[in-house]
Amino acid sequence: MKLKKGIPVIDQGNKLGFWGGKFGGNFVPETLKKPIEDLEVLFNKLKKDKKFIQERDRYFKNWIGVPTRFIKLENLTRHVGGAQIWSKVVSDANGGAHKVYNATVHCLLAKRSGKKVIIGDTGAGYAGKMLSMAAKKFGLKCKIFMGAKDIARQQPNVKAMKKNGAEVVPVYSGSQTLVDAVSECMRFWVANCDTTAMCIGSTVGPAVFVRICGWSTSQISRELKVQLIDEFGSIPKKLKLYNCVGGGSSSFGFWNEFMDYDKRQCEFIGVEAGGPAKSKKHAAPLTYGSKIGILHGAAQYVNQNSDGQIEETESISAGLDYPGISPLHCFLKDTKRARYTAASDEQALNAYKLVTKFEKLRPSLEPSHAFAVAIAESKKLSKDTIVIVNSCGDAYKDRGILEKRLGKKYVKSN
Amino acid sequence: MLNPISVAFIKAKQENRPALLTYTVAGDSSKKQSLNILKSISKNADILEVGVPHNTPVADGSQIQTSAYRAIKNGIKVNDIFKIVKDFKKFHKNKPIILMGYYNMIFQYGENKFLNKCNLSGVNGLIVVDLPWPENKNFAKKCKKKSIYFIQLLSPTTTTKRLKKIIKDSHPMSYFISMLSTTGGKLKVSPKEIIKNYNKIKKINPKKKVVIGFGITEKTIGKLKSADGLVVGSAICKEISRSLKHRQNPVTNVSKLVKKLKSKIL
Known part of the structure; x- marks a missing residue:
């Protein structure tokens, strides 16, 4: 396994999205194949688009x-x-926190794809807070999935999300923390991927989400x-x-x-x-x-x-x-x-x-x-x-x- | 020898009805009880899907999640699941069994070892929810070598171009997900629309069997009769949960439910 020089790491995955031939990929239900592919096409195009980069930089500078x-x-x-x-x-x-970079980019992508709703997961509440903030900024409806245990221990961020107009959905399954919040968010996307954009709050998830997040931060x-x-x-x-x-x-x-x-x-x-x-x-x-x-x-x-x-x-x-x-x-x-x-x-x-x-x-x-x-x-x-x-x-x-x-x-x- | 899954479709066709497929989670609510449920519903079900419970299921709705968590809490392990299948097959040798689950469980067990165990215990088919095409190409080939059907999933979001490619690589049975939903969601599209999509898939290769699943209940099953097969899962898991809550016997209740489902497609 070797790291290549001169190529961004996010672009070093193979055709199926595996880094080093074995990390990453797209182990997703069939229903998500199409929306993920659509997002990939959009992201690959926009990250080379000078106008899009300028737009991103403008928001990074003036807003973040x-x-x-x-x-x-x-x-x-x-x-x-x-x-x-x-x-x-x-x-x-x-x-x-740094979560604002990824949230902003996802909202910009959602706007370009014509989606009206954006959903996301959160653990500490920062990914959720930033997504709710960015969604408000870009006029998108926002839903945040958060483990019940995390809701209890990160109240200031929960309050901020609500203040930004987001719906905070408590997740009670499993350990009631981030892992379950991500699962529930993905499940919601499976059922609503025709109208809804998903933002995964970290460099995890199917390959394109890893890439978008890494590119943003x-x-x-x-x-x-x-x-x-x-x-x-x-x-x-x-x-x-x-x-x-x-x-x-x-x-x-x-x-x-x-x-x-x-x-x-x-x-x-x-x-x-x-x-x-x-x-x-x-x-x-x-x-x-x-x-x-x-x-x-x-x-x-x-x-x-x-x-x-x-x-x-x-x-x-x-x-x-x-x-x-x-x-x-x-x-x-x-x-x-x-x-x-x-x-x-x-x-x-x-x-x-x-x-x-x-x-x-x-x-x-x-x-x-x-x-x-x-x-x-x-x-x-x-x-x-x-x-x-x-x-x-x-x-x-x-x-x-x-x-x-x-x-x-x-x-x-x- | 023809895979018992194909035999089940032939039999149902002869009776001029779709095959009835049930889904229950292995080990829900105990190893013994889940075996007894399989035994008792096998009178009316043509193909039995047995869920391999996983604790981070990204495509299952609340009913199946509840069943899965219950089974895991009660200590179910992959080897126990093979044991349940083996014990069931002693009782009913020719009834086809499909294991349905998430790839990590197979990956940790080892693909080859898992398939060997499938052969030894009598598993006839596999559905791996998060191993889509083309990622599943190699594994599907391995399944074929072991005479196990690898069942491809198709969804309303699958493009026609992709459908054709998947069907070309598919084994004799595929699974069409009725709508954009996790398992057990409320049917949000009309049965007519579902059948229209189903027919589109069938047209690609009419010889290959396609079953419809997700959101099918007592109320809707009758309207989807023209399919090769229909899967009911969450409604059964819900019945198990309901029975446990009311301290009733899940085996009898689920058995009654499956009988009723069967009567709606005759």
């Missing part, structure tokens, strides 16, 4: 607000005493590349990009533009959710060697039992609480371009405490996982190493959990 900041975490760097720690503050984007690394050159005059000789990985949309977007650099110069580190330290359950299929299986239309490493039933996950972070992982990351793992590890709930909470203590930045629980590993590894790295953490979400949505686990102090102080 690009570029998001690239800042040095001076105090944290001093405290840790190793590599320079920087952050790409993607949570600056309109709505407070790549905005992050496009900006970062310019910002790095502005700051350092060139791409630093020792660069390490840390990002949390749930489905894998923010990390893929954070890395995409740096794909062709040698990994000794530009290393990618993906941090999965290890779950509670004392629990055997986790949401880290790459770190803990899960087997390849089929989930939501794509072949990927996925937590499952020997029979092929998808296993329940556990993580403090709803956005990472997913048993599978993007086929793109499976591909990056097996080609050894990226390195994957996990942080536990407790490590993520500690990292949140540390970051908010030293910096005017409050990463949500998802990027706190990435901070945990970045901080631990930075200690041992030289001062000329540039460590960058994608702070891809804002902790506002986690207020309830943070207050419960860390006390009021950590919520109020920010």
Whole structure:
């Protein structure tokens, strides 16, 4: 299995949509074959269309607000005493997270295809919040599927979705988290694909959804590349990009533009959710060697039992609480371009405490996982190493959990 | 030897009626009970579809999901399903059985090992909901070598060009999904419209059998009589759930329901 240079990773799949010949694909009911093919044709055409790119860039600039900041975490760097720690503050984007890029592109595509309704899944609520925001902006009706457990633990985002006029559909099946929300969303699409567009909230699902999402979030690394050159005059000789990985949309977007650099110069580190330290359950299929299986239309490493039933996950972070992982990351793992590890709930909470203590930045629980590993590894790295953490979400949505686990102090102080 | 699935269609044709296909989930609500249900409905059903329960089913409506979750909760494993089929075949050797499920279960078991087990236990056909054409080409070939029908699914969204290609590669039986829906949805198109679409498929190759499924109940089955076969699934799963809720015997109730369904297509 080999990563090709000079070709975007999203376009490195084969004719059937498999990366490296075995990850991804289209394991979908016959009913969805046609709408997926239609979407593929539309997307392949539009991504080469200069006018469409201009339209996308206009909305990214004027509505999402690009570029998001690239800042040095001076105090944290001093405290840790190793590599320079920087952050790409993607949570600056309109709505407070990277999910807005994919949501905007899907709404633009839906408009072009003449669909009036758009549906989507959500875990942490960011994908749903952004989709509801974008749908409102583009005059589309919006329906969001969300696990009942996630509705309870991510109330601020649920409120935002409703405020944007979206219908939030609670999903009670299975573990009542993201995995079930995606299943229910796909089921709804099966029954309504003639009138409805579907937006999958991450780089998961049938191949075209993986591609659209990766294409959209790549905005992050496009900006970062310019910002790095502005700051350092060139791409630093020792660069390490840390990002949390749930489905894998923010990390893929954070890395995409740096794909062709040698990994000794530009290393990618993906941090999965290890779950509670004392629990055997986790949401880290790459770190803990899960087997390849089929989930939501794509072949990927996925937590499952020997029979092929998808296993329940556990993580403090709803956005990472997913048993599978993007086929793109499976591909990056097996080609050894990226390195994957996990942080536990407790490590993520500690990292949140540390970051908010030293910096005017409050990463949500998802990027706190990435901070945990970045901080631990930075200690041992030289001062000329540039460590960058994608702070891809804002902790506002986690207020309830943070207050419960860390006390009021950590919520109020920010 | 002719596949018992084809024999069932010939028999139904002789009686001038469509074949009746039932769908129940293996292990719902227990291994023993699901076997007993199969035994008792086999008097009136021509072909038995046995669902392999999966916990992330992307094409099943709430009734079948409920049955599947119940079966999984009660500990059903793939090997148990083969055992149920084997035990059933001891009781009724020539009644055709089709396993219906999602690809991951086959993938984890190993395609070849799965097909060998199908042969050993007496499975006659397979429906894999999320392994569409052309992705299923290789697997369908393997099935053919083992004399197992791989049943292609066709949908109202399948284009005519695609229909022709699928039918060309298809085995003697295909499955037409009546409407845009997950299993068990309310019939949102008229039976007339469904038959029109069905006829379009039949015209491509009249020799190949096509059954219609999704949303068929006691009320609608009579209006679709001109098809080669009709599948009822969710209505049966619903009856099992209803029986359990009222502490009644699902075996008797489901048996009565299937008898009634049969009477509507005679």
